[in-house]
C-alpha cells in the first residue's frame with residue numbers, strides 16, 4: 001500500500017479532546033466526525049487538509065480518552081497515515097482496529113518541514129520525503145497486529161477466525 | 166511474575182507470559198457507555214448478528230450525557246437500550262438505576278480480584294484498585310470482546326511505585342496520584358502497568374484506591390493495580406455477590422519491573438494540577454491567588470461517598486463564595502441515597518452548592534456546568550486538557566475533594582487547613 005500526501009505537523013501530547021472535542025461525539029458518522037477533525041487545536045485544519053494527506057506529530061499522540069471517534073475523525077477528513085514519535089496506547093490500538101495506518105519515527109518528525117510531501121510504502125516500511133529527497137526506514141508491526149491490519153481491521157479479522165462461540 | 170503478568174497468563178491459558186508478548190486473553194467483563202458502545206453496536210449490527218455468546222459479561226452504562234442533554238445524546242442512549250433488549254444484556258444501567266460507570270461497577274460487584282476487565286473508556290483502569298487487571302480499549306475492541314469473549318493485548322512491563330510513611334492531614338489518594346503524575350509526566354508510564362504498593366497504600370480504603378488507579382491513564386499507564394488484601398476482601402464480602410473465588414494474588418519476590426519508584430508521603434502536601442495537563446502539579450500552598458468561577462466535586466475519580474464526606478466536613482455550616490458556582494455530583498444513585506441519609510446533601514445545599522444527579526456531565530464538558538470563555542474551575546475530575554470543561558479558553562485545575570470544598574468557600578484555590586482551623 002502506497003500513500004502519498006502533504007504533511008500537517010503537530011507537537012507533543014496531542015490529546016483526543018483536541019482531535020475531536022467531546023461536543024461532536026454525538027455521532028458515529030465518519031464523514032461528520034471528519035468535519036471537526038483537530039478542531040480543538042486548529043479550527044482551520046479542516047479547510048487545509050486534502051484526501052491522502054499525512055499527519056506528523058511528536059510524542060504521545062492521541063493521549064486522553066478511549067474515543068475511537070479520534071482515529072475515525074482523522075480518517076473521515078481524508079488523512080491516510082499518521083506518523084508520530086510515539087502514540088498513546090489506546091489510540092494506537094484503535095488505529096490498528098479501525099485500519100488507520102500509523103508509523104512510529106523520531107527522525108521523520110525531527111526532519112520534517114511544513115508542506116513537505118511524503119510517500120510511504122507501508123509493506124516495505126519505507127518513507128520517502130519527496131520534497132527533501134530523503135528516505136527513511138521504519139520497523140514493521142508485530143505479527144499479530146500485522147495480521148489484523150492486513151485483514152482490514154479487527155472486525156474483518158474476527159470474521160476470518162473461528163472463535164469458540 | 167508480577168500480579169499483572171499472573172492475571173494475563175491465567176486469562177490466556179499459559180503458565181507464564183512476558184512483557185512485550187502479544188496474547189489473546191479471555192475477558193470477564195466488557196463495559197461500554199453511551200459514547201463508546203454505539204460504535205461497537207454498529208459493528209455488531211453490520212455483521213448481522215442476532216445473539217451474543219456471553220451476554221452476562223457485558224455491562225452497558227448510560228452516564229456521559231445523561232440525563233440526555235439533547236436529541237443526539239438521547240439517540241445514543243436509545244441505541245444502548247435497544248441493543249440491551251435485543252441481545253438480552255441484563256446489565257444495562259439506564260438513568261436512575263446506575264451512575265458513573267467506574268463508581269458503579271465495583272459497587273455492583275462486577276469487579277473481583279484476579280479478573281480481566283476491559284472497557285471502552287479510558288478510566289477502566291480504575292478497577293485495578295480491587296486487584297483486577299483492567300484497561301481501557303476502543304469501541305471495536307468492545308465489539309470484538311462482546312462477540313468472541315476475548316481481547317488482544319500486549320503484556321505490559323510494570324513499574325512499581327512504593328509509598329512509604331504517613332499521610333499528612335488533608336492529603337488523600339488524589340494528592341498521591343497527582344504528585345506521581347507530576348513526577349513522571351503524562352507519558353511517564355506509557356504502555357506500562359502501574360503497581361501501587363507500600364504502607365500508605367495499604368491503609369487506603371477502596372474508595373481511595375479507586376481514585377488512585379483511576380488516574381493511571383493520566384500518566385499513560387495501561388493499568389493501575391493494587392494487590393488485594395484484607396481491605397479488598399472486606400469490601401468484596403459486603404457486596405451482594407455470591408459464587409466467586411478470591412484468589413490470593415501478589416507479585417513474586419523476584420518479579421521484574423521496568424523500574425521502581427519510592428516516595429516518602431510525609432513530604433507530600435495537597436496538590437493541584439494547573440491547566441492544561443494533569444502533570445502540571447504544584448502544592449496547594451504554592452498555587453498563588455487563583456480566583457475560581459466554578460468548583461466541581463464529582464466524577465469517577467472523586468464522586469464516591471468518602472469524597473462527599475470530606476467535602477461535607479469542610480462545607481458544614483459554611484457558605485460557598487458568591488462568585489464561585491459549586492456543583493456536587495454523587496457518582497451513583499446508591500452514593501446519592503447514602504449521602505442523603507447521612508445528611509450530606511443538606512450540608513451542601515445549605516452551603517449554596519447545587520447537587521446534581523449522577524452523571525459525567527461537566528467532567529467532559531457535556532452539560533450540567535460547562536465553562537464560559539475565560540472562566541476558571543477547580544474540579545475533582547481527572548483531566549484538565551484545553552476545553553475539557555467547555556470553552557477552549559477556559560481553565561480547569563484538578564485537586565482533591567478537600568481542596569475543592571475549601572476553595573469553594575474562599576472563591577480561590579485554598580488549603581483545607583485555612584477553612585477548618587481558621
Ligand code: SF4
Nearest residue numbers: 288464465525528529
Ligand atoms: S466522570 Fe469523566 S472521566 Fe469519568 S467516565 Fe465520566 S467523563 Fe470519563
